[in-house]
Amino acid sequence: MMISIKSGREIELMRQTCALASRTLEYIEPFVKPGVSTEELNKLCHDYILENNAYPSPLNYHGFPKSVCTSLNEVICHGIPSKKDVLKDGDILNIDVTTYLNKFHGDTNKTFLVGNVSDEVRKLVDVTYQCMREGINQVRPGGHIGDIGAVIQEIAHGYGYSVVEDYCGHGIGREFHEEPQVVHIGKKGTGPEMKPGMTFTIEPMINLGTKYSKVLKDGWTVLTKDGKWSAQFEHTILVTESGHEILTLRQEENATF
Template identity: 60%
Template structure:
């Protein structure tokens, strides 16, 4: 049986656009906090305060028991890092901040990897390549294309630098529900997978590792780290397939 992919109406996409804009504003608001000496819990608490002040709620908080409002994934953490008071940012770290406010019932899901102070050359390259992977993945989206086109574009670019693409976590459909079909792998073959149709809305969120793509889940049942302890970076946008191509919904004005 094929999974059912919901196509969103123009009205729903406008709601997604508003939620997406709020998510982008939240990341911009948090960016100045990303300094040595700041705890990830402080960043989380400010995200929660700001989200509530904008008449929105934090989708991650309580989602399948997740205890915080955002994900903070530092260095070897691939995704789903849990903010806590003892985790203090230090010079040279990289940190992915993943936010998903719900505004008027619809989800805005986006993430960026930030530098804490001055990164190492390897960290800088990994983060820049990961951001370009997201751009290339988005550029591969067009009506009539296939989901495999997205993963192929990302995988080819990441691997050309000797980096690897995480297999265990993928992009996903999103609307008034946090995670829906289709799944959007960040690796794959052109011309394979589900056909892209106008009205499909999903995230593209490549997680690119310095070393092996293999992941290990810690005992908290959330935090995913690289098996070899090397760095991981991620960028994420929520996008809509349009009649003519693609629209990024998680952008500032």
């Protein structure tokens, strides 16, 4: 398994594309409200990314037809934006943005609350964010990829939630998806050793019900098998000499990490 170790110059280029990805999520947030279609959100993100001299990585990736993924309520991931999917009060929507700038990819996502979300679902979203945050806190030189999944699994199961196992985080850089795979379950001390210069995503998908999923006939949209709702958050992480750097950190999160 070849895991890319980024040079100082490559890391600087990663910072630039990741900063654009995070700014795209910040830009789109005011538009995430009842009455707006996911197709409208896709176009806004698409135009914003192009205006910043970049390209939306998902567009035409293995045939994916849109510029971002929009995963609504029971959709776990890879939801395709559509005019038919119009946001309603109480929904949750994950928007997954990946930008391609200066030949490097930056990947991040956020689950947005649409209007007045139930306490049950709001708690799921909060715990999912906590899972990602504590997973990120495991990233340090000499640690192991399994450390990340172990803490995510412990937190999610502690609240009675399930962790999606069919989809995972991944290395990222010149390629959209590189080694290593970053699964969101596991045992501490297992998996590849983390080394300075590695860049990868941590993106736990946490479900109210079963961990099992199904894919629609479109070949992309992944739903929970039991129809219960799912939440997800994602950041691109750099392993540094002393710990880690969150390359896609948003301004709203400066006090969180």
